[in-house]
Amino acid sequence: KQEVTQIPAALSVPEGENLVLNCSFTDSAIYNLQWFRQDPGKGLTSLLLIQSSQREQTSGRLNASLDKSSGRSTLYIAASQPGDSATYLCAVRLINQAGTALIFGKGTTLSVSS
């Protein structure tokens, strides 16, 4: 069964630091991987979608990479700001699962202090 793990579970950094969030998954038969942001008690904001054939995607200060063979993805946040404080979730969409549900990690909660 596909498992998605995110490390670390929580991270606190001062404003301005560059940081990396990690996501690993056990089944490499995926269509794609999505990174989401979730503010406390709020909905999911899609940040980046990486198709299985791609190596990385960039949006502003965010860069996500995908190494499907090793079952790893990273989300790089450059020059962090207090407004980046949130929980970041990664999710993979499986090929060999009925319904092709997104399988989510439990998230990394980021706190950026000013």
Next chain:
Amino acid sequence: EAQVTQNPRYLITVTGKKLTVTCSQNMNHEYMSWYRQDPGLGLRQIYYSMNVEVTDKGDVPEGYKVSRKEKRNFPLILESPSPNQTSLYFCASSLTAGPYEQYFGPGTRLTVT
């Protein structure tokens, strides 16, 4: 604007009182899905639909029903809610069940007392 909408956004109800959470998308997507999010357990799929009149169970379907009579709508029905169904619920859609991005609704926070 392309979006997935859910109603209500917040709901407090009592055990056993039937309720429906509506979900609608305006993107002509074939695939729709419901997830619930619980602390420590993350997001888990409840039900999904590949197209009109085609629905199937996800990982945690017990206590829920769904229907897909129209392409745009995918309501989640709790016929006899119980306190363990207190959760944050998300509806999602994508073009098909293939390599397409899933778009999420804003969420419905349900409390069952």
